[in-house]
Amino acid sequence: MPKNFKVINIHPTKKLKGTKSKLLENKKIVVGVTSSIAAIETPKLMRELIRHGAEVYCIITEETKKIIGKDALTFGCGNEVMEEITGNIEHVALYDECDAMIIYPATANIISKIALNIADNIVNTTAMMFLEKKPLFIVPAMHENMLNAIKEHIEKLKSKENVYFISPKMEEEKAKVASIEDVVGFVIEKIGNKMDKKVLILNGGTAEFIDKVRVISNLSSGKTGVALAEAFCREGFDVEVINALGLTPPYYIKTHKVLTAEEMLNKALEIGKDADIIISCAAISDYKPESTSDKKISSENEELTIKLKRNPKVLEELRKEFKDKIIIGFKAEYGIEEEELIKKAKDRMKKYGLDMIIANDLSKHYFGDDYNEVIAISKDNTIKKIKGKKSEIAKEIVSMVKKLIIPRRCQ
The missing domain is CATH 3.40.50.10300 (CoaB-like)
Structure with missing residues (x-):
């Protein structure tokens, strides 16, 4: 270790907290990341949540690491990234501590498993804890054909209390993940703080x-x-x-x-x-x-x-x-x-x-x-x-x- 090296006890991400607003102050949010290429946008999402005052935790599936590294996600949230359930029963602790869960991006696989009550990784297991108990925001990203194939699962989840789907952008036959602004804005609308003045x-x-x-x-x-x-x-x-x-x-x-x-x-x-x-x-x-024409005035007029x-x-x-x-x-x-x-x-x-x-x-x-x-x-x-x-x-x-x-x- 270099002679003048200083140990950083507080992650620099914490300096971002509340720099835009206090709309999510004192809110704790867990972000579940699955293996869509859109996962590369997740650090930006988490940092934007922090700018509005939130404390953010991140959980990922094993396959997600093929898309984005844990270090990038730690950079985004400022907390240790969790990838499996251990004796610390992370899914229960996250449910107890957090006000909401966001799955960003949500693949066809993860959406279908949640709809079928399958809990075989940390993301869908934690989602099962939140289901119909606390706000669960699902942000799909996949090919259009896959989105159409899981419509039944999506409709089933939409019918449940406290489950919110944030619609993707349909481009080039793909259901592209909703923008960070759309996601954060929707989360603020649903769980944001009500200000005094x-x-x-x-x-x-x-x-x-x-x-x-x-x-x-x-x-x-x-x-x-x-x-x-x-x-x-x-x-x-x-x-x-x-x-x-x-x-x-x-x-x-x-x-x-x-x-x-x-x-x-x-x-x-x-x-x-x-x-x-x-x-x-x-x-x-x-x-x-004093008066307004109800049509376009002709530009041929010499004077007006x-x-x-x-x-x-x-x-x-x-x-x-x-x-x-x-x-x-x-x-x-x-x-x-x-x-x-x-x-x-x-x-x-x-x-x-x-x-x-x-x-x-x-x-x-x-x-x-x-x-x-x-x-x-x-x-x-x-x-x-x-x-x-x-x-x-x-x-x-x-x-x-x-x-x-x-x-x-x-x-």
Whole structure:
């Protein structure tokens, strides 16, 4: 052993825990791996589960080792990989300790054996322990002909309580294993934690129709809203996003798609009833065409005059409807002095009764930039200048929002 060699007591995988969310925090999940070529994706699956807070254990069939080595799977889960049942009765211990089991990938052989109550290896024996007792997620991967051949077994298992099949992707006559995002998203949906505080984020750029194909819009990228959604998730908030044009939030964040300012407002009024905090960082259209053509306007016209009318102010309507919720707005200006920017932001905060406002000058960092400079102002007149990556700014904003929550709990 080299002189300066240090023994690693904690597997580096543990550093990943909860880096995306706390949706699976304190959940223990056993992943059973069988001998499909899709097994090479299993380390990625296990690491994604860990990023949402789960503790992951891995069991494999003997044949699986022909596809993927144990070291790769240990790398994925950070725990010792088990391949047989010993005097430690691993199948019982895993059932007692774990909240759910995922078989990824699941071959025709393993699915059929579970359906027929055959327990001749550690994976199907452990599955028998979970069957109809705790959630068992089965993720098939095989040739289409084999999938068709075991339909009877699949239907039998689907009829059982707490058994969930995650459908494969049918390509090139193959039932290819579902994506990691689909699997983890489904697992979160079924066994994920229910968070205490709910945040609703309005994000992206809205668009207003001129005719059936043309719109008036803006260049909002949606990056700020997505960064905020991710940051709140990491802090254990229940996050929903109403998203117009621009970047879409990741799969584990519930997202509602809208396009116009009216749709944005109506959806916010609907979902906002259950939210504790509402944040509007969307670039919402101030105006819309007074009339909209019900067909495509001819491009042969020499001139086209469009008369605009005001849209309702979303922040104003939200405050009218939700008098006791924490509401946070954004104020974007272009090419003005900092003092004037702060004044305009404070005026808007007072006008709409906001708890906080985030102001920025678009002449410094325009739409779509990964960096920004903002001034965050709270209703207690706390003013904080924040600059850097939008992900870093989002983290600072979350910290400020958390301080707003504490006084309300004491009221």
